Amino acid sequence: METKHIHSPAYHYLLRAGPRLKPLQQVHAYIILSGSGQNRSLLTKLLTLACAARSIDYTRRIFFSVSNPDSFLFNTLIRTTSKACAGLSASKHGRIVHGQVLVSGYGLDVYVQAALVSFYAKYCDLGNARKVFDKMQERSVVAWNSIISGYEQNGLAKKALGLFDKMREAGFQPDLATFVSVLSACAQVGAVGLGSWVHEHVIGNGFGLNVMIGTSLINMYARCGNVKKAREVFDSMKEKNVVAWTAMISGYGVNGYGVQAVELFHQMRRSQAIPNNVTFIAILSACAHSGLVNEGRQAFSSMREYHLVPGVEHHVCMVDMLGRAGLLDEAYEFIKETVSKEAAPAIWTAMLGACKMHKNFGLGVEVAERLIAVEPENPGHYVMLSNICALAGRMDRVEVIRNTMIRKRLKKQVGYSTIEIDQKTYLFSTGDKCHPETSKIYQYLDELMWQCKEAGYLAVVDSVMHELEEEEREYALRYHSEKLAIAFGLLKTISGTTLKIVKNLRMCEDCHSAIKSISVVTNREIVVRDKLRFHHFRNGSCSCQDYW
DNA sequence: CTGACAGCGG
Numbered sequence: 001m002e003t004k005h006i007h008s009p010a011y012h013y014l015l016r017a018g019p020r021l022k023p024l025q026q027v028h029a030y031i032i033l034s035g036s037g038q039n040r041s042l043l044t045k046l047l048t049l050a051c052a053a054r055s056i057d058y059t060r061r062i063f064f065s066v067s068n069p070d071s072f073l074f075n076t077l078i079r080t081t082s083k084a085c086a087g088l089s090a091s092k093h094g095r096i097v098h099g100q101v102l103v104s105g106y107g108l109d110v111y112v113q114a115a116l117v118s119f120y121a122k123y124c125d126l127g128n129a130r131k132v133f134d135k136m137q138e139r140s141v142v143a144w145n146s147i148i149s150g151y152e153q154n155g156l157a158k159k160a161l162g163l164f165d166k167m168r169e170a171g172f173q174p175d176l177a178t179f180v181s182v183l184s185a186c187a188q189v190g191a192v193g194l195g196s197w198v199h200e201h202v203i204g205n206g207f208g209l210n211v212m213i214g215t216s217l218i219n220m221y222a223r224c225g226n227v228k229k230a231r232e233v234f235d236s237m238k239e240k241n242v243v244a245w246t247a248m249i250s251g252y253g254v255n256g257y258g259v260q261a262v263e264l265f266h267q268m269r270r271s272q273a274i275p276n277n278v279t280f281i282a283i284l285s286a287c288a289h290s291g292l293v294n295e296g297r298q299a300f301s302s303m304r305e306y307h308l309v310p311g312v313e314h315h316v317c318m319v320d321m322l323g324r325a326g327l328l329d330e331a332y333e334f335i336k337e338t339v340s341k342e343a344a345p346a347i348w349t350a351m352l353g354a355c356k357m358h359k360n361f362g363l364g365v366e367v368a369e370r371l372i373a374v375e376p377e378n379p380g381h382y383v384m385l386s387n388i389c390a391l392a393g394r395m396d397r398v399e400v401i402r403n404t405m406i407r408k409r410l411k412k413q414v415g416y417s418t419i420e421i422d423q424k425t426y427l428f429s430t431g432d433k434c435h436p437e438t439s440k441i442y443q444y445l446d447e448l449m450w451q452c453k454e455a456g457y458l459a460v461v462d463s464v465m466h467e468l469e470e471e472e473r474e475y476a477l478r479y480h481s482e483k484l485a486i487a488f489g490l491l492k493t494i495s496g497t498t499l500k501i502v503k504n505l506r507m508c509e510d511c512h513s514a515i516k517s518i519s520v521v522t523n524r525e526i527v528v529r530d531k532l533r534f535h536h537f538r539n540g541s542c543s544c545q546d547y548w
Numbered sequence: 549c550t551g552a553c554a555g556c557g558g
Contacts, residue, residue, distance in 0.1 A: 011549070041549045075552045114553035121554095145554035177555040184556075215556045247557045254558095281558040313558070 010036055014045050019052035028062070038067060044076050051080035056093060059084045063100075071109045074101055078115040082122060090123035098132075110136065114143040121150025126159075141172055149181040157188035158425060176202075176213055183216035190502035190529060192224035193423040199233075209237055215244045222251025225500055225527040225534050242273050250282035255534045256543045258290020265299065277308055284317035288324060289533050291547055296321045312344045319347055323354020324547065328363065345375050352384050361392040379410040417481035417503040417528075419489045428484040435488070442479070445487040448518060449478060457517035460510040477510045482528060486515065490522060498525040506530045516540050 010031050017023035028046055036042055043066060050059040063069070063077050078097055085093045098116060106112045113136050120129035133139075133147045144167045151160035164182050167174065174182070179198050186195035199217055207213065214237040221230035234240070234248045245268045252261035265283045268275060275283075280303055287296030300318055303310055310318075315338065322331035331351055335343050348371050355364030368385035375381060382405050389397040405411075416429040428435070435441060449457075459477060482503050489499040507530045519526050519537040526537040536543035 041551090044551080045549080072550080072552060079552080111553055116553090118553060140553075142554050147554090149554060175554090180555045212556055219557065243557050245557090250558055276557095278558055285558065317558090 010034070010039075010042055011045065014042070014049065017049065019049050019054075021050075021053045021055050021058060024049055024053060025058070032065075037065065040070075040073065043073060047073075047076050047080045051084040054084055054086070056081065056084040060093075060096070069104060069106075071106055071112055074104070074106050074109070074112045075115050078112070078119050082119045091120070091125045091128070094119050094123065094125070094128070098128075107135075108137060110138050110140060110143070114140065114146055117143060118146040118150065121146060121154070124154055126150060126154055126156065139170070139172075141175055141178070144172055145175075145177045145181065148178060148185075152181045152185040152188070155188070157185035157191075158427075160185040161189070161191065161194065161425075176207060176210070179207075180212060180216050183213075183220040187216075187220045187223040189418055189420070189425055190224050190500055191420050191423070191425060192221070192226060192500065193420055195220040195224060197423075209233070211237065211239050211241055211244055215247050218244065218247045218251060222247070222255065223529065225255065225529060225536065227251060227255045227257060240271075240273060242276055242279060245271075245273050245275070246279045246282050249279065249286060253282055253286025253289060254529075254532070256289060256536070258286050258292045258295075261286035261290075262292060262295045262299075275306060275308075277311065277314075280308065280310075281313050281317060284314060284321065288317050288321035289544070289547075291325055293321060293325050293327070310338075312346055315339050315343070316346050316350045319350040320353065323351060324357065326358050328354055328358060328360055332363070345371055345378075348374075349380070349384075352381070356384060356388050356391070359388075359391055361388060361394075364388040377408070377410065379405065379412055382410060383412055413505060415481050415503065415505045417485040417501050419485040419499065419501050421489065421492050426485070426488060428481045428488065430481050430484075431479045432481065432484055437488075437491075441484060441487050441491065444491055445478065445483060448487060448490070448521065449514070451521045452514060452517040455517055455521055457514060460508075460513055477508070480508065480511050482507060482511050483514065486518060486526060490524065495523070498527060501526070501528045503528060503530045506532060507535065512542065512546070516542055 013027045013030065017027045024046070031037055031042055043062065046062050047059060050062055059080050066073060081093050081097050082090070101107055101112055101116070113132055116132045117129045120126070120132065129147060129150050133143065136143060144163070148160050148163050148167070151157070151163065160181065164174070164178070167178070179202060183195055183198055186192065186198070202209070202213055214233055217233045218230045221233065230248065230251045234244065237244060245264070249261050249264050249268070252258070252264065261283060280299065283299045284296055287293070287299065296318065300310065300314065303314070318334055319331045322334060331354060335347060335351060339347055348367055352364060352367045352371060355367060365385065365388065368381055368388065371381045372385070382401055386398050386401040389401065414429060416427055418425050418427045461477065482501055485501045486499060489501070493499065507528060512535065515526055515528065515537050517540065520540040528535045528537070533544065
């Protein structure tokens with residue numbers, strides 16, 4: 001065939017054309033003219049470049065020009081389509097490619113199926129990913145990894161862990177990639193039991209701690225509230241890159257160990273590793289959560305030493321840090337001076353949080369109204385404004401806000417808490433009555449709250465349910481998801497066991513104060529991870545020192 | 549340039 005002598009120059013031209021569409025099309029036309037239009041390596045290269053040019057249409061046109069696509073080309077197509085559409089109507093393009101796969105009879109090709117699974121998973125279409133996965137007659141470890149990581153990356157950690165069990169039941173040996181995803185899922189739901197099992201398994205099977213698994217373990221232990229163990233893993237790592245340092249710093253941060261985070265950050269600066277943007281987010285948020293204002297300011301200004309430009313997230317941390325510390329004016333000045341005039345909503349949201357915390361009604365209302373103007377569909381802003389008004393005793397405005405929310409059909413995010421007992425995870429939502437032992441749990445909780453009251457606990461009814469009477473408000477607070485999870489945990493574990501709860505939202509003030517009291521009455525250590533950070537309750541006080 | 553499908557940190 002002629003293809004031999006055209007082969008090498010065509011490649012040369014293709015590379016020169018690069019990812020620009022016009023030249024690419026010209027070279028493609030030339031290739032077709034020379035009779036090499038069906039040469040597979042040229043087609044693969046064309047697809048790659050079309051994808052780099054972000055032209056989904058051209059990607060597909062090249063593809064349909066192939067007379068006999070094989071498994072390899074299908075794979076390239078799926079991969080390039082995935083990159084070229086970069087989220088834009090991805091599931092539509094996915095289905096088109098998928099259709100073509102089925103028509104061509106490659107619907108049962110293991111590699112093609114695995115590629116489809118990861119395509120759908122990457123674009124949050126877990127339903128279709130799962131459908132393809134379930135149809136697979138032969139599954140590879142990689143296919144299992146694709147679906148597990150798909151669930152994990154889309155926040156469906158429990159599903160990911162469920163599939164991990166199924167994978168092992170099916171007799172597959174998980175590999176390092178599996179463990180990375182599984183550890184990430186454990187971190188999400190606080191499943192330290194399973195996480196430690198993975199740790200032992202990895203060591204026992206002689207995989208050794210590479211930097212990736214090590215980092216995943218640090219993250220898992222830290223996000224399960226076990227900072228000591230995280231640090232042990234960190235210290236045992238031979239090779240530490242930026243990611244590992246960052247994971248450890250942020251681990252200290254979310255657990256409220258600001259001083260240790262700063263110390264480690266300085267140690268990092270003296271080491272070979274160079275901090276990046278993410279490292280600075282970790283250290284700044286650690287400072288914010290521990291009230292280390294000066295250290296935070298220093299870290300922020302040291303960013304330029306590394307030629308890093310602070311982004312929205314760094315600004316959010318700074319405003320949060322200043323705001324929490326009560327330096328509202330300075331936070332406001334920071335936004336006006338350091339951040340451009342059009343500060344991102346997230347920055348104002350941090351400012352708003354500070355206004356609520358320090359009960360600054362005037363500024364709070366101003367900021368909230370500004371936020372609502374920019375993001376009228378975000379229920380969080382209305383809830384914040386309503387809470388601020390309630391704290392200021394402006395019940396008339398609370399009522400108006402509530403009605404607006406109802407009119408706009410905006411709902412508060414539903415809160416839930418999980419607790420892991422004997423490697424099983426239990427989920428509770430507010431006022432949950434799904435658990436088979438509901439009545440026992442509620443009865444125990446009532447009893448417990450009675451004991452807490454005797455010990456001096458007072459319900460903090462300030463910022464909730466303003467339309468209710470005092471007594472009803474207290475009742476509404478009593479069955480918050482974290483309280484239910486704690487009651488269940490106390491019933492199910494022997495005395496002395498530390499309880500670990502993971503909550504998807506921030507804890508309310510009442511729960512915070514109730515749990516402090518519960519830790520005394522039951523003489524238990526209770527660890528709650530909320531949306532932002534950890535609270536370690538012991539002997540009536542919390543590691544956050546009421547600073548959150 | 550006969551190979552592909554999976555994978556960490558705020």
